[in-house]
Amino acid sequence: MENFFLEGTNKTPQLDFNSNEGRFLIAGRSIPENSIEFYKPLFEWLDNYINQAKSNTTLDVKLEYFNTSSSKCLVEIFRKLEALQQKNDNVLINWYYEEDDEDMQESGEDFQEIIDVKIVLNEMEEEE
Amino acid sequence: MNLNDYYREMLEGEVIVSYKGAPSQPLFDGILSVADERLAVIEQKSKVRKKVYHIMIEALQNVYHHTQGEGVQKSESPETILFVLSKNAKGYEISTGNHIPTSLVATLQAHIERINQSSADEIKQLYREQLHGGEISVKGGAGLGIIDIARRSGEKLVYAFEDTDDNNSFFSLKVKVSA
Known part of the structure; x- marks a missing residue:
């Protein structure tokens, strides 16, 4: 199947989903007014991926900002990864946050609490 | 109070960005980008800068959703919105x-x-419940926006409602962020 790639903008994240390697990335800012519209093509792509997945899938999330409507979409993506895990795929989510960004760290903890996939929190050193 | 009175009250402290007028998406993008640039100059702590910026995004999107086909009657001035980001001795204030x-x-x-x-911990639980259970609406908010704002701010929300005509009320919200 084709990979899913979308360049980032100042309101929407870069989406780089490589189906062959089972390596996914969401990076940048996710603050569109209509998040569902933005993420819908990815949801559909993931549904296809689940049906022909590799044995290992890793999602890296490196978001600087995301709005609450995007957080609902992230839940939706993570739920799809849960479904993948139920099909015996090894699934891992890496949640990155910048040093001192306690809010982003807590967001990672929120997802750990409600999602049944291993989410590893990774602190990054600040690039300034 | 009329809109000008509210606006005058919001303009206390050192104003970083302010706006009174019709809402539009390009306008909100402009406000965010100006605030982003100004905050990068005046606020050294990236943690505070991010918190303020994040709350601004959420607060403006709340305003945006309220002004999008939510049944606000087009009488005299219901399209006017107010936005102020200001700084005082304690930190920042975001008013809409x-x-x-x-x-x-x-x-x-x-x-x-x-x-x-609610306590900080109760707000966190409330947020998680909504995130876990609430449906995604086309509007996207699912009631999370204001919970998110309160959680990040860590302070009580200051708000007011005032009838403006038979169908509409004016809603003002002030969010504080200590620096």
């Missing part, structure tokens, strides 16, 4: 003002009151 249909006031007020009466 917009019209909402009076029929929504009771629900919104109960929502904010519930948040204001």
